[in-house]
Amino acid sequence: MDSGSWHLEKRATFRSDSLVRDIDNVPETGCLSIVVLGASGDLAKKKTFPALFNLFRQGFLNPDEVHIFGYARTKISDEDLRSRIRGFLIDDKNASSERSETVTKFLQLVKYVSGSYDSEEGFQLLDKEISEHEILRNSAEGSSRRLFYLALPPSVYPSVCRMISHYCMNKSDLGGWTRIVVEKPFGKDLESAEQLSTQIGELFDEPQIYRIDHYLGKELVQNLLVLRFANRLFLPLWNRDHIDNVQIVFREDFGTEGRGGYFDEYGIIRDIIQNHLLQVLCLVAMEKPISLKPEHIRDEKVKVLQSVLPIKDEEVVLGQYEGYRDDPTVPHHSNTPTFATVILRIHNERWEGVPFILKAGKALNSRKAEIRVQFKDVPGDIFKCKKQGRNEFVIRLQPSEAMYMKLTVKQPGLEMSTVQSELDLSYGQRYQGVAIPEAYERLILDTIRGDQQHFVRRDELKAAWEIFTPLLHAIDDGGMKTLPYKPGSRGPAEADELLAKAGYVQTHGYIWIPPTL
Incomplete structure (x- = not known):
């Protein structure tokens, strides 16, 4: 696949208090650095890294452009992190030689940096590692893409965002960007949520902030x-x-x-x-x-x-x-x-x-x-079937994804009797092999593309x-x-x-x- 086919298009309208910028048909160029903060935690291992692996496996992350950095307080090596992640990417059910080879290629893109979440030294080291990756990919300064995924408790969001803002941002605006993804819960009530929003909002523009709710x-x-x-x-x-x-x-x-x-x-x-x-x-x-x-x-x-x-x-x-x-x-x-x-x-x-x-x-x-x-209810119930239930449209989100409409129909046979049945679109049956x-x-792919709809x-x-x-x-x-x-x-x-x-x-x-x- 040629490098041009890897480039994603960003179609979004960015709004801020003082400026409206329409960005349309702007190609995403430059290398992509994805930083998973809290890399040793459960969320990162069970959700974030598997999602990144699946994007890589399906061709949405170009190995010639992307590098993935894990950051956490735990003092471990690159290989230690890769070993911890591997078990969440491959098991006995999907341990084919092809998948195992793909997992190995993906893990080679993963590097680990240790540091505290309020440490200047730690984030300066992280910036140094990202910059070396960008230089290796021949990216002009400021033209690269930096995505920071905060797989962390909200209590450390302000300090982490402050460190990113001071030490890890793109140095200039030459077509690149810096974006942060923050997980829920966004505060515990209106006051704490507004305080958190203000703290993060002082460091980043709203178009740079992606508050993730995985249900969307x-x-x-x-x-x-x-x-x-x-x-x-x-x-x-x-x-x-x-x-x-x-x-x-x-x-x-x-x-x-x-x-x-x-x-x-x-x-x-x-x-x-x-x-x-x-x-x-x-x-x-x-x-x-x-x-x-x-x-x-x-x-x-x-x-x-x-x-x-x-x-x-x-x-x-x-x-x-x-x-x-x-x-x-x-x-x-x-x-x-x-x-x-x-x-x-x-x-x-x-x-x-x-x-x-x-x-x-x-x-x-x-x-x-x-x-x-x-x-x-149907007005004028001539079939006396009200007791059987009403029409319902049901959207099953999980498990067994489906949409079905509950209807009253005639029971097959010689008698005029009614029964509840359904018009059913079950995804597992209709979209086999998909x-x-x-x-x-x-949602991570949307973040890379700059689409804030969800x-x-x-x-x-x-x-x-x-x-x-x-x-x-x-x-x-x-x-x-x-x-x-x-x-x-x-x-x-x-x-x-x-x-x-x-x-x-x-x-x-x-x-x-x-x-x-």
Whole structure:
């Protein structure tokens, strides 16, 4: 493959407080240095490096241009880091000689630098290593690309960003760039998030900051805009006249599993609902953007968040599974929710009166993430089939990615009897042999391309925290208590009661079964 085919095009509109720059058809040139900070941690080993490997394996990272640097406090050698990463890239299931050879080639691109996260010496050494790579690739000073992935706790973001800004930026603007990727959680409430945004914003322009929420990289989440705005079928139905309620659900069938101390700092609302599920809500509820430019899409998402009414106490159910406090890292008096059902109401013309039910929990009876759009009852039910359930459009995000529409149809036979069935698009069956990319692969590639569509903008982050901060403070202050529930259950019974009050009608006697290949 010639070097020109490796070059990616950057199509983005960059906005800052004082300057608007339209960058279109600008070829990405110069060598690419990807720096994984926190390289010895679990996130880097389990997600970041495997995503980079898959991009390399599929030809999106040119070995003639890219070099990958790991940076962490741990004092290990290049080979030590490569050895630690290898086990997450290859195992007994995929240990073909071809893959093993590809892994070896990828690992040769990986170099390690040791240093603390507030050390001038460490980041000066890192800059020296990056610069040597750039010189080796014959890059003109300032024309190279530098991507810093912060696989780190948010507490060290300010010091790390300060070190990068002072010691590791491109020295001039000759077509190159410096970008940083920061992981959630972005603060713990509105005040801390704004403080963090201000600290990072003083060092980098907004177009350089990529706040990653991996849910926005999931295949079915990426499909939402296409479904809504490229299909005539949904245009007249997607509003309060036809939709009764919307559920966005995240369920896990396991508990905190050794992460109790970390989880107890945040809880299920900060960990899942305020970011992942709220991002999905924006894509379900937003108006059609005027174009597919990242800023136009993010403008519409912000409008949705700004239209959300304050959460009512009576439309919240919190739970904590029995045994959660047995974890020695969890305080015995902890009120941290491991389950929450929250109803959000959007005050605009399209969605007035439609409850958006966000539900997430650990140690439940199943593992899945899905969007469930429930339509209103058919007026004049001549078939007397209302008890069987309503029409629902379900988007299964994970596992067994699928989209299906629940319909009432005639039961085959001589009698006129009805039954619930579905129109089913199951990805594993329809797209056999097509590998669905991991969310991190897509989002890292978007960062390299300069496409911020699937990343969280600062005003979007602020609007999200404004919705949930009052509720979170009430929980932290003990004003709202968690209800106990048994592991392996649906969660507190009060949550199902809340759904019924909101208008959700549960389907009985019907279970969607993913088709077997």
